[in-house]
Amino acid sequence: MRRRKIRFGSRESKLAVIQSELVMDAIRRAHPDWELELVTMKTTGDLILDRPLDRVGGKGLFVKELDRALLEGRIDFAVHSLKDLPMEQPEGLPILAYSRRADPRDVLVLPEGADRLDPEKPLGSSSPRRALQLGGLFPGMRVESVRGNIQTRLSKLDGGQFSALVLAYSGILRLGLENRVSRVFSTDEMLPAAGQGILAVQGRAGEDASFLSCADDENSRAAGLAERAFVRALDGGCSSPLAAYAELHGQELRLTGLYCREADGSHTVEHMTGSRTDAEKLGVLLAERMRRRV
Structure with a gap:
């Protein structure tokens, strides 16, 4: 039987690649004779790091290049963090599978060697959701925007720019960085973003994607x-x-x-x-x- 080749699209960050491989591994286990290829690309959201997302176009900046690649047939499926997908999906590009959810909670990460918050420095988060809830958890502390992948944010933290970062536990776990976690917020303390911890597989409408049941x-x-x-x-x-x-x-x-x-x-x-x-x-x-x- 002729081997089937399927191309998966992903952002090129380390976390995005790991997440895509998690989905692809589930498919490999179910279909070991298929050939799977990972195609990575930078998105506009990865390139614009000096401004908050709501000022430059929102979450769609992380997916439009992958959407275009799907529509043009350069990839067959795209893997995203569900929380990063715009709430309105482009016509013809539905979500076809939802991965088993990783830990949906948020965590506090202190600078290396620190054992407490520095009240003179801000908490780092680009999420209005987190900023609102941090106001109740840490009254009087400033919250300032921080952009970039997790490694970039940690570099800024350890370089002295922030008192702490607030990040998704699922990303920290997938990167093997759980040793950096200082506090895990309960979902009562910090309600998660919609879809946090879930990976979404997006594809073209009308095409057979029944094999994705192994990743759903x-x-x-x-x-x-x-x-x-x-x-x-x-x-x-x-x-x-x-x-x-x-x-x-x-x-x-x-x-x-x-x-x-x-x-x-x-x-x-x-x-x-x-x-x-x-x-x-x-x-x-x-x-x-x-x-x-x-």
Whole structure:
């Protein structure tokens, strides 16, 4: 039988490559006779590091080159961190698989050798979601934007620019840097970004992708659909302090959402429980309820 060759697209950062290989390894185990190729590329979001994302085009800057490669047939699939994907997917480029979720929590990383926060230096985070919640956890501390891959951010931290960084635990674990973690925030302390810890495989509509079932997790799919529906219903982009986290217990899905009204900074956290089969509907219902109350 002729070997099948499949090309996967990825950002070229070390973490993105590791994440793509995790998906490809699952496919190799299921289809050992297939040939898989990884195609890496720089995205506009990787190149523009001196300005916050909301000022230069949002999360779409991390995916548009990969979207173009998919549409032009230069790659067959793209692997992304689900939290980095815009809430509205381009027509014809659906999410086809959701990986098993890694630890969705956020972590605090101190400079090498430090054992406490330096109140004279800012906390480093480019996420409005994290900045909002850090204000409650560390009153009086400044939060300043920090861009770049994890290694670049750690270099800035260890170089003395920040008191600490707040990063996704899943990325730290995948890079084998768990020894740098000083504190793991519970999801009650720091509600995660929608999709955090989940990898998404994106492809072209209408093409047979049934083989991706080996890289698809039903719990992650339900959680991702609920969380993204919540943010999408609130018109949330990277400038909006929004968060959503779904927990699955059998057929029950419990969705927690954070909504902040930018006009006055008022915000709230609420929960809603329903059937996993109604994941997207649950996200929309919680969003509508919270918008009415804030």
